[in-house]
């Protein structure tokens with residue numbers, strides 16, 4: 365069992381709500397633990413993916429009415445995770461020990477969130493979610509073979525935008541950053557900076573006009589958060605990221621984008637554009653050594669432009685996060 369209490373007691377995204385239809389099963393992994401997600405026709409449930417009889421994976425079984433049946437010897441478990449039938453000896457009562465470790469699951473922002481411990485921290489709010497003037501697009505899942513903390517830190521690191529994403533939105537012609545603000549709170553931090561972006565209306569990014577934009581980030585969860593992008597022309601875009609900590613060196617990135625100005629891209633073209641941006645991140649982020657995020661600030665070199673990453677590492681250290689860290 366993972367000892368990291370901050371992550372154990374936080375909610376983590378595992379799937380889109382639509383991925384788990386009534387009567388179906390999903391096999392997932394969270395914080396190094398195998399899980400079975402299933403839908404009993406009324407609600408989603410998540411349990412340890414382990415049958416207490418002979419240790420088979422329950423996700424190999426099936427849903428029957430509002431019960432889950434293990435595929436090995438057919439033991440039937442009710443929604444509380446208690447065995448209610450031994451098919452080979454149906455007259456015998458199941459042993460009291462024949463029950464399964466259950467976990468918390470809930471639906472939020474059209475996603476399924478799971479907590480393996482005692483839920484102590486709320487799912488971060490996403491302002492604008494109910495505002496119909498935004499287009500709403502879900503991007504991902506994007507699996508990464510590295511620490512979930514490395515993937516989040518990459519999202520908080522604007523100095524890489526002009527190089528890794530040159531011409532996609534930022535530009536190497538103007539890589540300088542404008543720092544505006546960094547506020548630390550016990551439950552997280554907020555920061556604001558400015559970058560130069562290329563004008564998306566231009567056909568050629570290498571000569572496109574450049575526009576100053578500001579980004580403001582709000583972080584209250586180790587693996588989920590959001591930012592607002594403000595253009596000087598009043599255009600709005602917000603991104604809400606969610607990283608699933610599968611294992612210490614394996615994770616999945618998802619994000620919602622709400623925006624009101626990129627009408628030149630169809631929904632499909634918009635998602636393909638985000639796929640391309642993330643594919644640019646894969647190469648560099650998965651190449652970072654060590655894969656786990658060093659929380660000792662002496663382990664890597666920190667530049668003035670790393671102030672947000674440094675705030676993230678300090679906050680994780682303060683909260684005793686160890687999963688995916690060294």
Ligand code: FES
Nearest residue numbers: 415417418434437
């Ligand atoms: S291992 Fe599940 S019923 Fe035997």
Ligand SMILES: [Fe+2]
Nearest residue numbers: 518524528645
């Ligand atoms: Fe990036």
